[in-house]
Amino acid sequence: MENLKIALCQHDIVWEDAAGTLARIEGPVRRFIAKYRPDLLVFPETFSVGFTMNPDLSEPVDGPSASWLRALSRSCGVAVVASVPTLADGHRYNRCYFIAPEGEEWHYDKRHLFSPSGESGAYEKGRSRCTVPYKGWNIELNVCYDLRFPVWSRNPDCGYDLLLNIANWPAIRIEAADILLHARAVENACYAAFCNRIGKDALCEYDGHSMIVNFFGQDMARRRRVGGVRFLTADLSLPKLQHYRSRFPVSEDADEYIVKL
DSSP states (O other): OOEEEEEEEEOOOOTTOHHHHHHHHHHHHHHHHHHHOOSEEEOOTTTTTOSOOOGGGOBOTTSHHHHHHHHHHHHHTOEEEEEEEEEETTEEEEEEEEEOTTSOEEEEEOSSOOGGGTHHHHSOOOOSOOEEEETTEEEEEEEGGGGGOGGGGOOTTOOOSEEEEEEOOOGGGHHHHHHHHHHHHHHTTSEEEEEEOEEEOSSOEEEOOOEEEOTTSOBOOEEEEETTEEEEEEEEEHHHHHHHHHHSOGGGGOOOOOOOO
């Protein structure tokens, strides 16, 4: 697929209440998909319960939040991305799922855990990156605090085309996210998207400020609203990206590095 229709769902989250959040967003999300027909729909980090460290809220891989994502993807014919506090193999992860409507599935466990909130003590950090091959695109999964660490996201061999960061990024620090996402897009010669929540929880206030940025660092999102839920959409062009990379091959001059795991 040469073009990818991406949509970001910038929604509020009912604190530590997955059932409440899912009930709130399901109708608007399904109506949005029916009207705009995205190829890929992205939700924020810990999209159903908020940025909680509560161990009792970690779900198994077949728990209610991931199961809701799978059902939505299958019934609406759209790939979906979101993170869920997940208990797997005796460890808790902030796990980002990429679920395709055909049933294929990938996951990425957040690498950089936000120590000031206690996340590094509540979850196990991820040990590997995840690049998803989907509809001819290579999509790199990235979660919130990861955005501050450029070495982890470096793309010297143009191994991915879209950097996808999902977040619970508070309003007080949102200018940093703006700068960092634009920098990641430019330095890695890729599209970049940042899907952040809105609202307020026990920790912070959130103002969304979700973004979709091209390889020049230009904002390209269109804003939509369905049933009180805010969405952003954009049509990404793989031929335009490939043309840019052929004319401006910055990856050929990139430094080599090894990440210590």
